[in-house]
Amino acid sequence: MERICLDMPRVSRCNVAECGYNMDNFCHARxxxxxxxxxxxxxxxxxxxxxxxYDGLAGVGACRVDVCMYNESFECQAPNIVVDHGQDQADCVTFQRR
Ligand code: SF4
Ligand code: SF4
Incomplete structure (x- = not known):
């Protein structure tokens, strides 16, 4: 039987207001x-x-940034993350290089 993963890290805040998934500084992608x-x-x-x-709050489904200290086998292990304007238009600012 397929297992559905519900224990994703949450996107606790996102300040990228111009994104189509953003409402009131929360991310409403699944x-x-x-x-x-x-x-x-x-x-x-x-x-x-x-x-x-979608009125729920987003999780981090996948993260390819294996140089981040929170990344294990291309999955985020942080309890939650924050997204904001950064080097790119929208960056995970919880990122910390190992
Ligand atoms: S986390 Fe990403 S997808 Fe979600 S609102 Fe922010 S920029 Fe958009
Ligand atoms: S905290 Fe690190 S592992 Fe988690 S989403 Fe951000 S960059 Fe990826």
Whole structure:
């Protein structure tokens, strides 16, 4: 039987208001993907005036940034993360290089 993973780290805040998943500084995607291999950009970001209708809060579904101290086997192990403007338009600012 397939197992559904519900224990994703939460996106506790996102200050990228121009993203279509952002409402009131919370992310309303079901899950986001983070990374490039060494850059913690939110790969789910897209600029839009429309807003997603899902009212739950996002988790980190996958993260490819294996140089982050919270990353184990391409999964985020932080309890939660914050996304903000950074080097890229939307970055995981919880990122810490090992
Ligand atoms: S930039 Fe990323 S974390 Fe922020 S609202 Fe958009 S998809 Fe969610
Ligand atoms: S804290 Fe590190 S492992 Fe978690 S999403 Fe951000 S960059 Fe990826």
């Amino acid at each position: 899950a986001i993907t983070v990374g490039g291999r060494d850059r913690p950009a939110c790969d789910t970001f897209f600029q839009s005036d429309q807003r997603a209708e």
